[in-house]
Amino acid sequence: MFQAALGATLPVALWRLPNTREAQALVSAEVKHTLPSMEGPQSGFAFYPFQSSGAVPVTFLPADLYFSGKAGVSPQIGEAVLPTSFWADFQKTGQKQSNILEWPSHPEGTVKPITRDVFEVSGAKAIKAMQSGCLDKVVLSRTKTLPLFEGFDLLHAFTQLTQLYPTAFVSLVSIPGIGTWLGATPELLVQVDSYRVFRTVALAGTQPVMEGLTPADAIWRQKEIEEQALVQRYIVSCFRHLRLREYVEMGPRTIMAGNLLHLRTDFSAAMDEVGFPKLGTQMLELLHPTSAVGGMPKAAALQMIGELEQHDRRYYSGFLGPVQLGQETNLFVNLRCVELGQDTVTAYAGAGMTADSIPAKEWVETELKMQTVLRLFQASES
Numbered sequence: 001m002f003q004a005a006l007g008a009t010l011p012v013a014l015w016r017l018p019n020t021r022e023a024q025a026l027v028s029a030e031v032k033h034t035l036p037s038m039e040g041p042q043s044g045f046a047f048y049p050f051q052s053s054g055a056v057p058v059t060f061l062p063a064d065l066y067f068s069g070k071a072g073v074s075p076q077i078g079e080a081v082l083p084t085s086f087w088a089d090f091q092k093t094g095q096k097q098s099n100i101l102e103w104p105s106h107p108e109g110t111v112k113p114i115t116r117d118v119f120e121v122s123g124a125k126a127i128k129a130m131q132s133g134c135l136d137k138v139v140l141s142r143t144k145t146l147p148l149f150e151g152f153d154l155l156h157a158f159t160q161l162t163q164l165y166p167t168a169f170v171s172l173v174s175i176p177g178i179g180t181w182l183g184a185t186p187e188l189l190v191q192v193d194s195y196r197v198f199r200t201v202a203l204a205g206t207q208p209v210m211e212g213l214t215p216a217d218a219i220w221r222q223k224e225i226e227e228q229a230l231v232q233r234y235i236v237s238c239f240r241h242l243r244l245r246e247y248v249e250m251g252p253r254t255i256m257a258g259n260l261l262h263l264r265t266d267f268s269a270a271m272d273e274v275g276f277p278k279l280g281t282q283m284l285e286l287l288h289p290t291s292a293v294g295g296m297p298k299a300a301a302l303q304m305i306g307e308l309e310q311h312d313r314r315y316y317s318g319f320l321g322p323v324q325l326g327q328e329t330n331l332f333v334n335l336r337c338v339e340l341g342q343d344t345v346t347a348y349a350g351a352g353m354t355a356d357s358i359p360a361k362e363w364v365e366t367e368l369k370m371q372t373v374l375r376l377f378q379a380s381e382s
């Protein structure tokens with residue numbers, strides 16, 4: 001199906017929800033550039049940038065053909081009709097085909113790679129600004145580009161990620177004129193489940209997993225505790241803004257995301273009981289970008305990112321995921337991801353900085369975050 005969609009230049013998304021087995025997939029006849037309501041009735045897949053622009057637009061892929069991946073459940077066909085060239089190819093894809101040769105890449109090519117020096121100088125400037133009290137936290141990111149190795153298989157890479165990271169949201173999204181992205185993110189942004197319960201999380205603070213220790217053994221420094229508390233307070237401020245007081249807050253606790261540990265607080269609210277039937281849509285507008293990928297205060301942090309980062313984040317630290325499929329909406333922050341060129345792969349990662357941060361350590365943190373997906377591309381580094 002993925003190959004047939006690429007062959008017919010149609011947008012396609014493939015994903016596996018955390019703690020589930022089935023890979024789900026969707027093909028659209030056409031990309032939309034606005035998001036529908038998170039509570040329905042429209043269903044599809046959202047792929048939303050960090051900050052939208054002409055070359056990096058908001059995208060929504062309507063579910064014109066949707067596979068739930070569940071045994072015995074037939075595919076659902078949506079409103080728009082897919083072209084016959086897709087169906088002709090689709091019939092063939094039952095038989096095993098060779099590797100995909102071409103996938104869409106961004107029309108402006110690869111983003112600028114950021115060297116260690118450039119990252120650390122920007123980090124030092126940000127830390128200085130925070131020490132003088134201009135802001136509390138800013139997340140600075142960087143990129144790294146590697147050549148693709150001979151025989152790289154995109155669908156195999158997706159399957160590998162599903163096996164390596166059972167608790168992550170694993171995705172492969174390919175949109176003509178926009179690009180092809182692969183990732184395994186640990187961060188839920190907005191969930192509206194089939195019982196109409198809203199959920200989000202505050203995720204921040206990072207340390208490597210230590211051999212022989214469980215997440216419960218992790219010890220956190222004041223800096224990380226404070227960094228995560230900022231994200232938590234930001235979510236609470238969004239609830240307050242809506243005048244919603246009846247929500248459940250649990251945590252923070254330590255969770256494992258691949259080779260890393262993070263601190264996570266879980267929030268939930270039964271939307272109908274608390275009188276907010278559109279809470280998913282309302283919170284999404286307020287949350288993105290959260291201080292887990294932007295900073296605090298939000299406006300000052302976004303301005304600093306604009307001034308200090310020399311690359312466009314594109315869809316990194318945006319959000320993505322299925323909307324009203326299987327009666328649920330599940331949107332995740334687009335982290336631990338790579339963007340594919342024809343012969344290159346570009347990883348993106350960021351680190352939350354506060355007045356106490358040390359630029360060299362933040363660089364190492366971005367390296368570790370990039371490893372989540374880049375480990376599949378290691379053959380390229382030799």
Ligand SMILES: C=C(O[C@@H]1C=C(C(=O)O)C=C[C@H]1O)C(=O)O
Binds near residue numbers: 187203292336
């Ligand atoms: C920004 C990233 O991750 C976010 C930042 C974290 C931090 O600063 O400690 C931790 C988890 C994520 O919320 C990334 O993976 O690129």
